Amino acid sequence: MSRHVLFVHAPIPGARFNSSIAALSAWLKAHGHTTALLVVPPDVAAEAARPLLRQARADVVAFSYMTCRAELVAELAAIARAELPAARLIAGGAHPTSYPRETLAALPLDAVCVGEGEAPLLSFVDNSEAPHPGLVRRGKDDPVARWWAMDVDALPDWDRALFGDVRNDGNRYERAVGVAFARGFCPYTCTFCGVDGYRRLNAPPRGAVTRLRSVERVLSEMEGARALLPDVAGFASWDEILPGSRRWQRAFMEGYRDRVGLPFACHLRVEQVTDDLVASLVIGGCDYVVIGVETGDEAYRKRFLDKGFDNASTLAAFERLHAAGIATFCSFMLGLPFETPQMLKKTVQLAREIAPTTLSWKYYTPERGTRLFGLLEEHDLVIDRWVDHPFGGEEAMVRLTHCTQRDLDVATAALRLIGPNDGEGRGTFAGPPSPALPALDLELRT
Numbered sequence: 001m002s003r004h005v006l007f008v009h010a011p012i013p014g015a016r017f018n019s020s021i022a023a024l025s026a027w028l029k030a031h032g033h034t035t036a037l038l039v040v041p042p043d044v045a046a047e048a049a050r051p052l053l054r055q056a057r058a059d060v061v062a063f064s065y066m067t068c069r070a071e072l073v074a075e076l077a078a079i080a081r082a083e084l085p086a087a088r089l090i091a092g093g094a095h096p097t098s099y100p101r102e103t104l105a106a107l108p109l110d111a112v113c114v115g116e117g118e119a120p121l122l123s124f125v126d127n128s129e130a131p132h133p134g135l136v137r138r139g140k141d142d143p144v145a146r147w148w149a150m151d152v153d154a155l156p157d158w159d160r161a162l163f164g165d166v167r168n169d170g171n172r173y174e175r176a177v178g179v180a181f182a183r184g185f186c187p188y189t190c191t192f193c194g195v196d197g198y199r200r201l202n203a204p205p206r207g208a209v210t211r212l213r214s215v216e217r218v219l220s221e222m223e224g225a226r227a228l229l230p231d232v233a234g235f236a237s238w239d240e241i242l243p244g245s246r247r248w249q250r251a252f253m254e255g256y257r258d259r260v261g262l263p264f265a266c267h268l269r270v271e272q273v274t275d276d277l278v279a280s281l282v283i284g285g286c287d288y289v290v291i292g293v294e295t296g297d298e299a300y301r302k303r304f305l306d307k308g309f310d311n312a313s314t315l316a317a318f319e320r321l322h323a324a325g326i327a328t329f330c331s332f333m334l335g336l337p338f339e340t341p342q343m344l345k346k347t348v349q350l351a352r353e354i355a356p357t358t359l360s361w362k363y364y365t366p367e368r369g370t371r372l373f374g375l376l377e378e379h380d381l382v383i384d385r386w387v388d389h390p391f392g393g394e395e396a397m398v399r400l401t402h403c404t405q406r407d408l409d410v411a412t413a414a415l416r417l418i419g420p421n422d423g424e425g426r427g428t429f430a431g432p433p434s435p436a437l438p439a440l441d442l443e444l445r446t
């Protein structure tokens, strides 16, 4: 029996596209159901969405959200329960996956979906009484187990039509049309990164950490997206880090050149930037790479951040990319735990030497579930209001022990003087200024 599923998207500023919702909507449609999307922008009160929730006439309402949107989603769930009393309510995504039982206790939901959602959500939509790995149902004794999509080539193309415009605000990577090359997690283990924390929480079994799609499948999805969307300016690998073996990457770039032929962007780690990879990127027409360097102090980077590359390798990586004509977006963090004035000088010095196309810096944001957060707790460096903060601060977000805010302000002023500038603007705490995309509206898309 076909059911109508309403996805509720409560984005952080600028994030109009949600790849999880796009993946799940495609999966449900492929199995005979219909879907709609309610977008509730950051500056809109939950109550304003009441008429649209009523109008949606959904059989199932599915919420996907991060911790920073939990309060808003709690209000939306209460409204959905009141306006659609016969509907089944379910939540998934980063926050419900991290806190499934707390989410079920706090919101009037029938179930929480943990981890990857295609099969659990389909099971819930077909029969909300049936147990399934990945579902934690109200009033049942379900374990917090996970389901993994192992045949990633069998997953349908993301449902981009549900969103209309899939460009996010931000740099050129964020504005490109994203296509996932793999399902799973970044294989690196940076101590500060929520992705690493999320992988540890989910504990993927062997073979599930990175499930690479075939080159053919990725290219066919790009061709489909290009036919669907107006004015596609370029694509990006929608993966935390460009995945794949050298051979896979070369085969993809050759296919991309022949079948797509648009600008291409990706995230890389310094260690990935070999001559061989850069040659592949050039073949594919890649013109934009994002790399996180984090600090100019290589000993600190290795010891506290688990980023083991040194400054010489970093400089060589950026030089390789620049020599190949590839623009770079290089990001640093300030206000790191135990940061010293000497570390800040090294950061400014390295940023100056790298001379990226776009330099970006922001204050380190403490995230629960990361290994670095444990160190903060151990040394009493946590400032509660900044934990898991989605937008970043204009001041240090942990207690400073070895430098002052004044030292950070001096470093910031020095970073602002560093060019060159590619027209996207120099880095600021808010990120590089770019021409604004149309603002997100409260909207029911059917």
Ligand code: SF4
Residues within 6 Å of the ligand: 186, 187, 188, 189, 190, 193, 194, 195, 196, 240, 241, 269, 292
């Ligand atoms: S490489 Fe990037 S995405 Fe991967 S763990 Fe490190 S910071 Fe996170």
